[in-house]
Amino acid sequence: MEEITFKVAPESKVKKKPSFLKPWLSLKYLFKKPVTIKIPYESIEPAEGYRGFHTLDWNKCVGCNFCGQICPARAIEMTWIEVDGKMEKRPHPKIDYGRCTFCQFCVEVCPPGALGFVESYMLTTEWNEEELQLFDWVPIHPDKFKEIQETYRDWRFPVEKIKFDKETKEVTYYLRNGEEFKFKILGYGIRPPKPPAKPTVKAEEKAQAKPEEKTQTKKPELDAESEKAD
Ligand code: SF4
Numbered sequence: 001m002e003e004i005t006f007k008v009a010p011e012s013k014v015k016k017k018p019s020f021l022k023p024w025l026s027l028k029y030l031f032k033k034p035v036t037i038k039i040p041y042e043s044i045e046p047a048e049g050y051r052g053f054h055t056l057d058w059n060k061c062v063g064c065n066f067c068g069q070i071c072p073a074r075a076i077e078m079t080w081i082e083v084d085g086k087m088e089k090r091p092h093p094k095i096d097y098g099r100c101t102f103c104q105f106c107v108e109v110c111p112p113g114a115l116g117f118v119e120s121y122m123l124t125t126e127w128n129e130e131e132l133q134l135f136d137w138v139p140i141h142p143d144k145f146k147e148i149q150e151t152y153r154d155w156r157f158p159v160e161k162i163k164f165d166k167e168t169k170e171v172t173y174y175l176r177n178g179e180e181f182k183f184k185i186l187g188y189g190i191r192p193p194k195p196p197a198k199p200t201v202k203a204e205e206k207a208q209a210k211p212e213e214k215t216q217t218k219k220p221e222l223d224a225e226s227e228k229a230d
């Protein structure tokens with residue numbers, strides 16, 4: 001095998017032009033307008049078709065989990081939801097923006113076209129616990145998202161706050177236009193959550209029998225006390 005030799009120019013041959021002026025040239029940037037923007041106080045118009053936040057038409061979503069399967073970042077979790085006391089017939093994708101890379105593979109693969117995206121891209125928080133819930137959400141209808149964007153024209157996330165009650169599992173979305181949207185999380189996964197087990201007849205009998213047993217065991221003590229009193 002032929003040996004390859006590399007020639008490296010010696011240090012003495014590298015021309016160095018010392019300049020006292022060059023370091024001072026950077027001072028001109030002090031008087032130029034910065035190219036960065038002050039998020040969240042400033043925003044810029046995104047390019048057409050910019051891959052921003054997701055939207056979801058809950059009526060169209062068939063709960064197939066194709067979106068969850070293709071997601072390279074494992075950011076999608078299928079979620080069973082109850083709205084106005086009624087369980088949704090299919091699970092819907094919940095997206096974790098802590099993981100999502102905005103590749104939009106999930107949107108491309110969605111067979112009924114239920115999952116979509118808008119150009120809004122700004123999600124900033126002050127890192128308190130309530131605001132962090134914003135990073136994990138079941139997207140809302142595209143029309144609602146667009147309506148909010150038309151009102152504010154600032155490309156920000158349409159939800160101001162998400163409240164999650166750990167005990168009741170109730171989620172409240174406080175939309176930026178003052179509307180509230182409530183639903184309950186019943187479970188996760190592609191299979192429907194199991195309803196809470198009804199007490200069996202035997203268990204019921206046992207439960208009824210227990211208080212009697214207790215009274216029976218207490219009886220001799222009571223008898224002994226009454227004898228003492230006599
Ligand atoms: S959003 Fe689309 S791909 Fe995902 S579960 Fe619903 S229908 Fe299937």
Ligand code: SF4
Pocket residue numbers: 070071072073074075076095099100101102103104105106107
């Ligand atoms: S945009 Fe990409 S990373 Fe984000 S949820 Fe969809 S598939 Fe996953």
